[in-house]
Amino acid sequence: MKAINREKLSAVSAAELAVFNARTVKSEALLQRGKKSMVKGVPMSWMYGLYRHHSLYVSHGDGSCFFDVDGNRYTDFNVVDLAVTMGFNNPHIQKAVAEGMHRGAHFLLPIEEAIDVCENLAQRTGVPFWQFTLSASGANTEVIRIARTITRRNKILVFEGHYHGHIDDTMLEKSDGTIRPYVLGLPAGAAKGVEIVPFNDLAALEEKLQTGDIALVLTEPALSNCTLVLPEPGYLDQVYALCQRYGTLFCLDEAHNFSFAYGGLTKAWQLKSDFLVLGKGLGSGIPFALYGMSSEVASFVDAHTQIDLEQPGIAAGGTTYANTLSVLAAKAALEQVLTPENYDRTNALGLTLAQGLQQHFDQLELPWKALHLGPRSGYCLQPQLPKNGAEAYASIDIAFISARKLFMANRGCWDAMATAGPQISFAHTATDVERYLSVAREFLEAIC
Ligand SMILES: Cc1ncc(COP(=O)(O)O)c(C=O)c1O
Structure with missing residues (x-):
């Protein structure tokens, strides 16, 4: 069975951070300006602490995507930590x-x-x-x-x-x-x-x-x-x-x-x-x-x-x-x-997402489980699904999650925050899910 190669992981992380920084110079400039009037340059310092890279400044959102001030587009699999499940601009x-x-x-x-x-x-x-x-x-x-x-x-x-x-x-x-x-x-x-x-x-x-x-x-x-x-x-x-x-x-x-x-x-x-x-x-x-x-x-x-x-x-x-x-x-x-039909649709996409992740783990011989409930999936880095919080915390591997988030962001997918897992909103499409799965595969191949 394979495992995360920590050397590869830190090399990928460093390379992706450099790419991310180069793609987001206007966000960085706004952050510097923001620092003169807001702690950490953001409206609530909690926003800053959520990421291991500098905060993005956003210009607008549309459907399942949002755009940063540098014009980069991200399909949001964090779904604003489930605060915008209807999608942007519904x-x-x-x-x-x-x-x-x-x-x-x-x-x-x-x-x-x-x-x-x-x-x-x-x-x-x-x-x-x-x-x-x-x-x-x-x-x-x-x-x-x-x-x-x-x-x-x-x-x-x-x-x-x-x-x-x-x-x-x-x-x-x-x-x-x-x-x-x-x-x-x-x-x-x-x-x-x-x-x-x-x-x-x-x-x-x-x-x-x-x-x-x-x-x-x-x-x-x-x-x-x-x-x-x-x-x-x-x-x-x-x-x-x-x-x-x-x-x-x-x-x-x-x-x-x-x-x-x-x-x-x-x-x-x-x-x-x-x-x-x-x-x-x-x-x-x-x-x-x-x-x-x-x-x-x-x-x-x-x-x-x-x-x-x-x-x-x-x-x-x-x-x-x-x-x-x-x-x-x-x-x-x-x-x-929030109609029964729309729940059925998002849940079907959630199943595709979870099954796709599980297929990646199996094909790459990673002894992991894809988490799954309705539109939510995730990465359980253990062979058994967690039964309680202590077991679940074992999968909150900050180095793995931070590198994954950067890698995905540089390829147009905004991944879930560390405590969550990718989720389908009521605005996501099958194409969005395909894209997430293909970038996730690329990432897993790069770090194993
Ligand atoms: C289960 C649960 N309860 C309460 C909250 C707090 O929600 P709010 O940020 O709207 O106060 C959250 C936020 O993530 C949550 O996940």
């Missing part, structure tokens, strides 16, 4: 947002289409009540607050390999048995508010739930932020049953997973939960997210709504939430793009 979304500007971007009062969005989601997912935010991070934050208020418990439980946004309650990891923040700036004692156990391990979960101090279990149905980890058959039903037994609430975060199947994995796998978080791609790049809840939770929130200064209630909302632009964008996405 005509339905464009029309809806233009109408939103025309009507008035926001009123801090509801528009009728907010009901259309919720009714549509309730019909798809079976989750009856909804509240809007501007980000999935914001939605998870409010869900955690509600769960703490209902259960009168403080702790939440997440799984190894989780990501639920840039929120103080979850930006922690467990290493060598100790829970600690993986970022700077969290409040002292943040680690006391969270438990972290391996995914697909019911005994480890039950041990923590038995303590009776967990307010909420928060997870993606399929972990999509540490490459890709699928639940074992029946696992999520058992998690919900355990939560019910120990008086803990259960939240499914489908900020990413909603793009994997019509009605999300909640519908596809008939999952039960107390909360369902959606966002990212639903807004087509316009900040938008929301969380759904059961009738019981909704009654509680109803009874604990803040009424001016007279009645304190659960901290929720913000002055720009549920604005016209994002609501109309979400309505257009749901009614005109």
Whole structure:
């Protein structure tokens, strides 16, 4: 069996970086200019840290592609980390947002289409009540607050390999048995508010739930932020049953997973939960997210709504939430793009992508597995698919991923960020997939 040849990998990486730098001189110039007014020369320093090459400055996007300021074209297999799953410049979304500007971007009062969005989601997912935010991070934050208020418990439980946004309650990891923040700036004692156990391990979960101090279990149905980890058959039903037994609430975060199947994995796998978080791609790049809840939770929130200064209630909302632009964008996405037929189409392309990668691995005698769920694929650098976050992290080989991203970028494919895998958006075509597979093959041959 073959393996990555580390010497070849670093030679390819250095050569591709030189090509990338030569192709992107206008981006580099803007970055230098940006450094005089923005940290690291970019609007949020996180953007800078995502790449091992200098940040691109973008001019525009169209369908599945975007163009940098040097005129280079990239087919986006990162899909803006699933924040633009409808594709760039989608005509339905464009029309809806233009109408939103025309009507008035926001009123801090509801528009009728907010009901259309919720009714549509309730019909798809079976989750009856909804509240809007501007980000999935914001939605998870409010869900955690509600769960703490209902259960009168403080702790939440997440799984190894989780990501639920840039929120103080979850930006922690467990290493060598100790829970600690993986970022700077969290409040002292943040680690006391969270438990972290391996995914697909019911005994480890039950041990923590038995303590009776967990307010909420928060997870993606399929972990999509540490490459890709699928639940074992029946696992999520058992998690919900355990939560019910120990008086803990259960939240499914489908900020990413909603793009994997019509009605999300909640519908596809008939999952039960107390909360369902959606966002990212639903807004087509316009900040938008929301969380759904059961009738019981909704009654509680109803009874604990803040009424001016007279009645304190659960901290929720913000002055720009549920604005016209994002609501109309979400309505257009749901009614005109996120149809069963379009999910079938993207899922078929996702299967071609995963099968094509697996064929490359097999033909090149690499003992690897192609990750696959719906439109998402990825590289598992092990002979067995990961069952939990720790196993999945073994495939986050930064040198391999950085070289791959550069190699692909220089040939017109914008590959996924390190924690993800290439994904098909609702705008990708069969030609896009063919191109990705042929460049990936060229890369693998160059480094093995
Ligand atoms: C599962 C999940 N939840 C929440 C978030 C946070 O989303 P946002 O950046 O919209 O706050 C992300 C972002 O990648 C995510 O993958």
